[in-house]
Amino acid sequence: xxxxxxxxxxxxxxxxxxxxxxxxxxxxxxxxxxxxxxxxxxxxxxxxxxxxxxxxxxxxxxxxxxxxxxxxxxxxxxxxxxxxxxxxxxxxxxxxxxxxxxxxxxxxxxxxxxxxxxxxxxxxxxxxxxxxxxxxxxxxxxxxxxxxxxxxxxxxxxxxxxxxxxxxxxxxxxxxxxxxxxxxxxxxxxxxxxxxxxxx
Amino acid sequence: xxxxxxxxxxxxxxxxxxxxxxxxxxxxxxxxxxxxxxxxxxxxxxxxxxxxxxxxxxxxxxxxxxxxxxxxxxxxxxxxxxxxxxxxxxxxxxxxxxxxxxxxxxxxxxxxxxxxxxxxxxxxxxxxxxxxxxxxxxxxxxxxxxxxxxxxxxxxxxxxxxxxxxxxxxxxxxxxxxxxxxxxxxxxxxxxxxxxxxxxxxxxxxxxxxxxxxxxxxxxxxxxxxxxxxxxxxxxxxxxxxxxxxxxxxxxxxxxxxxxxxxxxxxxxxxxxxxxxxxxxxxxxxxxxxxxxxxxxxxxxxxxxxxxxxxxxxxxxxxxxxxxxxxxxxxxxxxxxxxxxxxxxxxxxxxxxxxxxxxxxxxxxxxxxxxxxxxxxxxxxxxxxxxxxxxxxxxxxxx
Numbered sequence: 001x002x003x004x005x006x007x008x009x010x011x012x013x014x015x016x017x018x019x020x021x022x023x024x025x026x027x028x029x030x031x032x033x034x035x036x037x038x039x040x041x042x043x044x045x046x047x048x049x050x051x052x053x054x055x056x057x058x059x060x061x062x063x064x065x066x067x068x069x070x071x072x073x074x075x076x077x078x079x080x081x082x083x084x085x086x087x088x089x090x091x092x093x094x095x096x097x098x099x100x101x102x103x104x105x106x107x108x109x110x111x112x113x114x115x116x117x118x119x120x121x122x123x124x125x126x127x128x129x130x131x132x133x134x135x136x137x138x139x140x141x142x143x144x145x146x147x148x149x150x151x152x153x154x155x156x157x158x159x160x161x162x163x164x165x166x167x168x169x170x171x172x173x174x175x176x177x178x179x180x181x182x183x184x185x186x187x188x189x190x191x192x193x194x195x196x197x198x199x200x
Numbered sequence: 201x202x203x204x205x206x207x208x209x210x211x212x213x214x215x216x217x218x219x220x221x222x223x224x225x226x227x228x229x230x231x232x233x234x235x236x237x238x239x240x241x242x243x244x245x246x247x248x249x250x251x252x253x254x255x256x257x258x259x260x261x262x263x264x265x266x267x268x269x270x271x272x273x274x275x276x277x278x279x280x281x282x283x284x285x286x287x288x289x290x291x292x293x294x295x296x297x298x299x300x301x302x303x304x305x306x307x308x309x310x311x312x313x314x315x316x317x318x319x320x321x322x323x324x325x326x327x328x329x330x331x332x333x334x335x336x337x338x339x340x341x342x343x344x345x346x347x348x349x350x351x352x353x354x355x356x357x358x359x360x361x362x363x364x365x366x367x368x369x370x371x372x373x374x375x376x377x378x379x380x381x382x383x384x385x386x387x388x389x390x391x392x393x394x395x396x397x398x399x400x401x402x403x404x405x406x407x408x409x410x411x412x413x414x415x416x417x418x419x420x421x422x423x424x425x426x427x428x429x430x431x432x433x434x435x436x437x438x439x440x441x442x443x444x445x446x447x448x449x450x451x452x453x454x455x456x457x458x459x460x461x462x463x464x465x466x467x468x469x470x471x472x473x474x475x476x477x478x479x480x481x482x483x484x485x486x487x488x489x490x491x492x493x494x495x496x497x498x499x500x501x502x503x504x505x506x507x508x509x510x511x512x513x514x515x516x517x518x519x520x521x522x523x524x525x526x527x528x529x530x531x532x533x534x535x536x537x538x539x540x541x542x543x544x545x546x547x548x549x550x551x552x553x554x555x556x557x558x559x560x561x562x563x564x565x566x567x568x569x570x571x572x573x574x575x576x577x578x579x580x581x582x583x584x585x586x587x588x589x590x591x592x593x594x595x596x597x598x599x
Contacts, residue, residue: 105527
């Protein structure tokens with residue numbers, strides 16, 4: 001084989017690699033025990049089991065993890081939502097605006113903010129906050145709350161969230177799963193994940 | 201050839217229109233008795249629909265309040281007559297949008313957002329009668345068949361056009377496509393007009409005030425305008441028909457419904473008191489669903505309309521929550537006032553003290569805010585957020 005042929009083979013190999021290698025934005029495995037940053041932010045988490053990071057972004061500075069698919073167990077990290085921004089991306093800024101996190105939002109109003117966001121985004125009425133309690137999150141005074149809602153697919157889901165406001169930014173982790181079976185099955189996995197979170 | 205001969209059908213199918221100077225709607229045709237589906241299309245539709253109804257009946261979104269459902273059924277019966285109304289089942293769905301639907305087998309879905317916006321029995325009867333009109337005229341079936349005819353024609357058109365691949369045949373096919381889709385949307389709008397005509401026919405014959413039908417749409421126009429204004433959008437047009445509109449524009453409906461109403465019926469009862477009484481338990485819930493939708497203008501309009509029959513503690517509370525959740529400093533000052541109004545009417549509303557406390561704290565009035573929050577905890581010691589609220593109170597001196 002001449003050098004020319006080597007070059008040709010190498011070029012072909014590179015070309016075939018670029019065709020077969022998955023794009024950088026595909027779903028990724030998040031391996032047990034490996035600390036990793038989430039939601040383009042300085043929040044680090046150490047999963048206690050393998051998780052999948054989905055290639056869907058519900059908004060700026062968010063990241064979604066799941067075990068069996070986002071319909072069945074959805075962990076969303078909000079890594080420092082700045083004042084003036086909604087939690088998730090608005091369908092239309094002008095026509096369908098979402099409630100915003102503001103400088104004056106109190107910690108106790110964070111559950112209401114999430115509730116308003118869900119109700120407005122999904123246009124639902126069946127949403128209930130079921131508890132709100134003080135809880136440390138990211139090593140700071142925070143809040144944990146639980147909720148239950150039914151959206152257009154007619155499936156009732158339960159949710160749990162941890163949130164803290166640090167230097168004027170909102171940090172939060174939420175877990176949503178169908179009330180039947182899936183919530184109870186994985187809530188401890190989520191709690192372990194949320195309690196492993198720390199600021200870099 | 202085939203394309204040409206098929207087009208007049210679509211033109212005929214879409215020639216239904218009601219002018220704003222129309223005479224009052226005639227009485228509905230005599231009741232033909234219990235209807236059973238006929239033909240393979242209708243049998244299939246009903247079978248699918250029966251399955252859908254079974255799922256709906258088990259859905260967690262359905263509000264299972266026997267009294268409320270019976271009341272709605274009674275209103276429907278008073279509008280369309282007891283013989284007719286027994287062929288339908290009403291399900292109240294908890295969804296905060298202005299809507300009601302009717303499916304071919306007689307399943308009527310009434311959305312909670314509709315019940316919030318109606319102010320009396322006559323308005324509700326106008327909407328339920330309209331939906332019943334769709335059922336009685338078998339609109340789902342005719343629309344399904346029209347859609348099938350239209351798309352069949354397009355499929356054949358595409359085939360013929362591909363057999364003579366020239367610029368002209370392609371262009372002819374494209375204009376055919378536009379005419380067929382346009383006709384189908386117009387067909388849907390005409391069905392709505394026909395149901396409006398029938399609905400008004402029922403209402404004219406009933407003991408309720410038929411003028412209410414037009415008021416429903418005038419109110420909706422007001423709400424849409426208020427919502428757009430508060431979002432800084434251009435004033436919407438209520439007379440323009442979009443190509444893909446499934447319903448006639450609100451302005452047109454308000455116009456011809458007023459003309460179709462029997463003038464002598466203007467003095468009839470509209471059942472406002474009965475309506476408020478029947479909905480009294482649910483209105484605060486539906487109101488809460490509405491104000492959490494982040495539609496400040498629309499919600500404010502609905503509250504203003506509801507308050508025309510007198511301010512209740514729940515109305516003041518809803519208005520206060522609406523202002524507090526928008527959260528500008530000026531809103532908080534207003535919210536404090538509205539919470540106080542609610543408390544003045546009913547001093548046992550825990551949520552009013554909660555909102556009052558939070559608003560006062562955010563406007564810098566820590567002491568009074570904390571006093572309101574303690575009152576909240578005293579009234580509702582087992583509140584979901586009691587521990588969080590307790591953190592905001594001054595620490596009690598240790599003994």
